[in-house]
Amino acid sequence: MNLHSREFDTPKDRDEAADLLGRLRAWAESASPEEVADLDPGLALLVTGQSGSYPALKRAYPEDFTIDDAYKAQMPDLQNGPSSLIRGAKRAIQHVGISNFRLPVRYHTRDNGDLMLETSVTGTVSLDAEKKGINMSRIIRTFYDRAERTFSFDVMEETLDAYKENLESFDARLQMKLSFPVRKDSLRSGLSGYQYYDIALEVIDRDGVRTKVIHLDYVYSSTCPCSLELSEHARQQRGQLATPHSQRSVARLSVVVEDGQTLWFEDLVDLCRQAVPTETQVMVKREDEQAFAELNAANPIFVEDAVRLFAQGCQADPRIGDFRVVASHQESLHSHDAVSVLTEGTTFEGASLEPRLFGTLIHGG
Template sequence: MNSMYYFRPSIVVDVQSRRDHRNIAIDKVGVKNIRYPLTVLDKSRGFQHTVGTINMYVNLPRRFKGTHMSRFIEILNEFYGNFDIRNLPRILETMQKRLDAESAHIEISFPYFIEKLAPVTKSTGIMEYGCRVIGALDCNLGYDLIVEVIVPITTVCPCSKEISNYGAHNQRGIVRLAVRYEKFIWIEDLIELVEDCASCDVYSVLKRPDEKYVTERAYDNAKFVEDVVRDVALRLKADPNITWFAVDVENFESIHNHSAYAFIERWKKA
């Protein structure tokens, strides 16, 4: 041959599908922290476009060495432009079949924005809330969906109010609420439920009359973290649409070098 080099044709070797000798199945394997555009239902506007951070996993039987990571991204791209929360069952089914898995899992975290009016002046502000959707499809257990919201709140300490001649210490808090449900539930309704159980809710725009209202309302409605978590739980227990819930409340204390915390999780009997 005249050429100095001889190129052999490349051979594609499917290393992932080779047998693994350790004989240990993996519960979840996949990809994390994919930034992706998505569409969520908006109670007042119909739809809202946002950007999610997505984790995708499947189980891996003990006989296989690895999974095919690129297939997760390929599946995601097949739903580009139509990546809607309502499509999660289809996405999970596709993951299950394409990766020859018994179970498929997806976690989507995203910011959700709501136009919120100040309580007195009605000044318009945009509030951001953290949301997460966790979906799973299992050959034996079927389809499972959890919706989670993260809601900022204000609380006033009842103990401080009781022992002080004037004033009381207050703080911002965070309520994380996750639910399973029978029928569709709006993100806005979950957020409103949480805010109703706080000393007062949080706003992005407040004029002086609004600040007066918020301060006095919180003072008149002093609550411990225990009060907030119990009030949220009470509302959820009374809702026949909710089948399971987990709620935690964390107060970033203004006069202590620690946070106050409370948590409740319940399965509701049919």
């Protein structure tokens, strides 16, 4: 039943109001929650002392419930709310979006093969100072709309266009990280195995200008030239057996691909191998281990040498524009690492070092 206050006189004083409330609560004790809600949902807390302003709620999941456009239209959407809902400084945000959204993506290889590889996606857009937020699921939905196609920078740009339009943003960035397998032969035994390369593709849209970047981590062994010479000195002068120190090292090459150019992942791997040939091995027998020791002795290298050799390879490739080389030699002599950064052009310039930059260059077994 529904009762309306207009049928009753207003209580004369507090005592009369308390008496009416007591009678109402006495009735509520014998009534069902549905009857209390039917009386007036807004009075449920007053009458029953329930925690909350809603009547008793259903606890079973409504499997048969469906929604229509009218229902969706009335659902709250705080992210697209007015600027009055903004908390903190009303400033434009350079990047907001999703990170490590994973899905299988097809990649085309240099030898016309296709690989389906798990890919981690980061997608961000800019946000105007007067906007509360974005619908992040739109980034994922936009990406899934194109996920079945063979991926290239062209498809990434198409995806970027779509979610810039959907989210009405002025700048955007899309990055895909993957582990790319390349078959590598051993040095002397004839064995072969897969070397995996951490690669990231990035498309940056800023002030209407598009930039395409490939990031590659290359893992190699570095033999210290100083230690090599000191070891040979001990052998020659004192007949003392000594070994130079060498260590696993990592270089991260970030290269801008020039407009209209195609730079295959395998091309960038070949560039690294030619610059610093002491890449860590996959399949090794005794003859390979001996060959690797000889290869390291033939190519002793400081970290300064490493970044300059990689830079020389980048400068010689007309498909590569701006670039950055970050190298870390994780030394067996010292309890610290030897590091170096070399940049070309304005794309990767920066006065500040990201605090964990070199720490991300550690590749565990």
